Amino acid sequence: MMLIFCHICLAVFIIAFQAGVLAYLPIYARPCDFMIPLAVYLALYRRPAEGLPALLIAGAFMDALSSGPIGVYITTYIWIFLVFKRMTRLLHIHYAVLFFIISCFGLLFENTVFWIAALFSAHPQPFPATGPAIVSVQLAWLAVTAPFLFAGMEKYFKAVDNVTSGSRFSAYKG
């Protein structure tokens, strides 16, 4: 429970930071969802019992903040978690570069979900002309931040594991 609580806190911190701080930066006019790297990390290196509750709650928070259809973020995060969790059975991934590439796929997946949701909304929207630019900027953000995010999450989860060493989920990798 302690581990899950820690993961939820981290997710809420990321959401609050990107919605309340980063969103005011002019260079962040086309935002990148930094929950995607966390979802990918949880999928690759943590147990479903740890990752899924955190992602469910994070998705609910994001849905509450966003004007998009309810459930679009929950859907995205859960699918990312499940798909990449499955992928870890085929690939052994423990490098920042691979983490970045998989996060990119996660981001593309998220944008695809949004686009599909927009297609089926009350006011169906075609793929916006600015779509490629939006995705490119997001990928650029990810390219710049992924190594730091990866290193930060490694340290964070190691510290959390040390603190909650009595937990039955502790020190789990892959």
Add this chain to the structure above:
Amino acid sequence: MFSKKTLLAAGAIFLIVLNVVVFSFNYLRRPSFKSAAVYTLFFIIGPVENAFSSLASGMANTWDHYIFLSGASEENDELKRRLAVAGRKLHECREEIKLYHRVKPFADLISATPSLKLLTASIVAKDPSPWYRAVMINRGSKHGVRAGLPVIVPEGLVGRVTAVSYAYAKVVLVVDPNSSVDALVERTRSRGIVTGNSGRECRFDYALRQSDISLGDMVISSGFGGVYPKGIRIGRVTSLVRRNSGLFQEIVITPGVDLQRLEEVMVVLNPQVSTMLPK
């Protein structure tokens, strides 16, 4: 041989004569002799004077900067402290001025539209998705905010409240794909629907092809439907395509409000009041 007095008198006379001779050199028209003398004297005395001057300067410098300034450290600390306080006050004053410039139009709008009940709010978070455009404001049901209320700023329409909690509310911006506003062109009263496209601009749909609409025309809320009061400025026509076929024109409008830099907004608590807002 000579008495003491005689010697003194002779010495005095010799000195006087010597003085006269020396002074008379100044009036001699022999500058080369004078220059040579001065040059020789300067050659001898110059380095000595220089050394003494440097020494004196060094001593004065040492006195001024080290010995005499034994209390300067405390003075320096005090001045630094005062400078820090002044810098902080200056920063506060600048922030106050900025706040004044931001808030004054709001106060002007409130006083200019007494029939509207306006509630000011600050934006505390923005939609983290690039595909949707919404903000969270720090006013909720306890302040009288409810879903459906329009949100404006002095420059024009911002959006509409879509979800409310006790102390916070979500506002969907006018550029959000889920937003639609019944609007009309201010100049010709041509009607249409303003819909967001998740970018920085909106579409003005269902404007008939024969309607007289030009670039730069102001689009305002029509007041139909009861969601938005009539006359709120939405934006200006920045792109217009009138094809040979088809019923409607393809019009893009740019909102008058810089939605990217919003900090404070006003919720219209009684949108049923059909009031033309001042321009």
